[in-house]
Amino acid sequence: DAGVIQSPRHEVTEMGQEVTLRCKPISGHNSLFWYRQTMMRGLELLIYFNNNVPIDDSGMPEDRFSAKMPNASFSTLKIQPSEPRDSAVYFCASSFQGPNTEAFFGQGTRLTVV
Amino acid sequence: DAKTTQPTSMDCAEGRAANLPCNHSTISGNEYVYWYRQIHSQGPQYIIHGLKNNETNEMASLIITEDRKSSTLILPHATLRDTAVYYCIVRVATGGGADGLTFGKGTHLIIQP
Numbered sequence: 001d002a003g004v005i006q007s008p009r010h011e012v013t014e015m016g017q018e019v020t021l022r023c024k025p026i027s028g029h030n031s032l033f034w035y036r037q038t039m040m041r042g043l044e045l046l047i048y049f050n051n052n053v054p055i056d057d058s059g060m061p062e063d064r065f066s067a068k069m070p071n072a073s074f075s076t077l078k079i080q081p082s083e084p085r086d087s088a089v090y091f092c093a094s095s096f097q098g099p100n101t102e103a104f105f106g107q108g109t110r111l112t113v114v
Numbered sequence: 115d116a117k118t119t120q121p122t123s124m125d126c127a128e129g130r131a132a133n134l135p136c137n138h139s140t141i142s143g144n145e146y147v148y149w150y151r152q153i154h155s156q157g158p159q160y161i162i163h164g165l166k167n168n169e170t171n172e173m174a175s176l177i178i179t180e181d182r183k184s185s186t187l188i189l190p191h192a193t194l195r196d197t198a199v200y201y202c203i204v205r206v207a208t209g210g211g212a213d214g215l216t217f218g219k220g221t222h223l224i225i226q227p
Contacts, residue, residue: 045214091157105157
């Protein structure tokens, strides 16, 4: 398996624009996680899905952020409208469902909002 | 999830064993200890995890004290590629669902040539 695949790797956008980040989890994994990493706040969990269902979105910073998982092989994280403070590296991770499991992370999307 | 405490940074000579401590004095009986690392500009990478017993895999060994209030990650023969931020995380062993990981600040391990 190619691992967790995120696209794009880098995104530069202007303030106010809509941004969509994409993630393809490892085949067979049924849990998917979105994280954000900044220098100030470190790695933060935004939202996670089990079997395509959002379980906990308490980490989503504002209503401008939304995430979907229409099927087991694809998820999106959308920011609309984007703001400069959204600049960060966004990671997607997947795992088998269950507490005694390891999560596999993608390479991340570096988002810059100017 | 229980809180963990790790040193901010550590140095280790190449070829020597790197021993990274983690304190988790409030850990509950149903919480696992996980270790991940993050090499610069990459996503976090799973290393090892354990509940009570010591664990070993091809990457590292995990030593958990008998009272489970602290643990040590051991990289037996550190190389320059092991330079990274190492995160110690405790995670509740819940029922059937998977929940997310709570990352702290971790330990920045620098392997010196």
